[in-house]
Amino acid sequence: MTSDTLTKSTLATHLPQVHEPRNAGMALDMDLVLAVQANTSAIERRCATLPGRRSVKKEYQAAWLLKAITMIDLTTLSGDDTAGRVRRLCAKAAQPVRADILDALGMGPITTGAVCVYHDMVETAVAALDGTGIPVAAVSTGFPAGLSPFHLRIKEIEESVKAGAKEIDIVISRRHVLTGNWQALYDEMCAFRAACGEAHVKAILATGELGSLRNVARASYVCMMAGADFIKTSTGKESVNATLPVSLTMIRAIRDYQARTGFRVGYKPAGGISKAKDSLTYLALIKEELGDHWLSPHLFRFGASSLLNDIERQLEHYVTGNYSASWRHAMA
Numbered sequence: 541m542t543s544d545t546l547t548k549s550t551l552a553t554h555l556p557q558v559h560e561p562r563n564a565g566m567a568l569d570m571d572l573v574l575a576v577q578a579n580t581s582a583i584e585r586r587c588a589t590l591p592g593r594r595s596v597k598k599e600y601q602a603a604w605l606l607k608a609i610t611m612i613d614l615t616t617l618s619g620d621d622t623a624g625r626v627r628r629l630c631a632k633a634a635q636p637v638r639a640d641i642l643d644a645l646g647m648g649p650i651t652t653g654a655v656c657v658y659h660d661m662v663e664t665a666v667a668a669l670d671g672t673g674i675p676v677a678a679v680s681t682g683f684p685a686g687l688s689p690f691h692l693r694i695k696e697i698e699e700s701v702k703a704g705a706k707e708i709d710i711v712i713s714r715r716h717v718l719t720g721n722w723q724a725l726y727d728e729m730c731a732f733r734a735a736c737g738e739a740h741v742k743a744i745l746a747t748g749e750l751g752s753l754r755n756v757a758r759a760s761y762v763c764m765m766a767g768a769d770f771i772k773t774s775t776g777k778e779s780v781n782a783t784l785p786v787s788l789t790m791i792r793a794i795r796d797y798q799a800r801t802g803f804r805v806g807y808k809p810a811g812g813i814s815k816a817k818d819s820l821t822y823l824a825l826i827k828e829e830l831g832d833h834w835l836s837p838h839l840f841r842f843g844a845s846s847l848l849n850d851i852e853r854q855l856e857h858y859v860t861g862n863y864s865a866s867w868r869h870a871m872a
């Protein structure tokens with residue numbers, strides 16, 4: 541990662557609204573899908589070099605971490621979620637870094653990319669975020685397993701959109717991938733996209749349950765062909781969630797899809813990303829494989845419940861020279 545492309549001055553305090561044409565999708569091209577391969581050992585070799593590399597330091601690191609915050613879907617997806625917890629999370633999304641730290645960094649206000657909740661909490665989050673411009677993302681379609689009746693999965697999307705969700709994170713039927721039923725996956729994804737209407741749809745592949753990187757690559761293509769605005773690795777509930785090899789596989793599918801169609805599809809690694817250092821590795825990977833254009837909330841998000849906390853601690857360390865206990869930072 542070079543440090544010249546992102547400095548504090550390039551971090552506008554209010555991010556410009558980038559107009560990106562939505563992925564219109566294309567007809568299912570089975571020849572293309574079946575031609576997709578993934579060279580697992582080459583992918584793993586490339587990824588093994590990433591975390592150990594020299595990373596950006598000092599003010600450049602602080603700038604990248606601030607940038608990372610603007611691309612977090614701040615998430616709570618727990619059975620014991622309450623309206624109070626969701627309101628606190630929304631307050632954190634609207635002011636993700638303490639004002640004194642931002643002041644010391646010479647930064648104006650920033651926000652996270654979105655707040656991500658279950659359907660039941662959408663209305664609460666929408667009300668709590670009123671006036672902030674922060675969208676609410678709802679996980680949907682029988683999250684996390686995606687095994688509820690199909691008509692109910694469609695209905696769930698419609699209800700979340702009606703409740704004010706601007707982004708819908710759907711889960712695909714893993715069995716369609718595992719049985720190679722690409723037509724069924726394509727049809728399902730088209731129906732989910734149609735039910736979302738104007739809301740943007742993120743397709744969660746649940747990569748930890750897809751068996752191989754080749755399946756991950758093929759599922760990525762099929763979901764993009766069916767109109768996914770983003771492809772997302774995981775629900776956070778699988779035993780293996782976001783990994784670098786899976787990310788490289790999906791990112792290269794995105795790159796190839798853009799070369800073929802001209803549409804830029806977003807990428808969201810999710811699940812188990814909780815360290816500031818890991819966020820820098822992901823951003824470096826995006827920069828190298830997709831380019832600077834993708835380093836923006838409209839094309840890249842972290843799905844994370846606890847990453848923000850660690851980033852805020854690192855920023856405090858940069859400003860004061862001391863690490864604070866994580867409990868000193870408001871819920872993240």
Ligand SMILES: O=C[C@H](O)COP(=O)(O)O
Pocket residue numbers: 615617656774775776777810811812813843844845846847
């Ligand atoms: O989509 C977001 C994930 O569920 C968050 O996972 P995490 O709690 O491991 O950060």
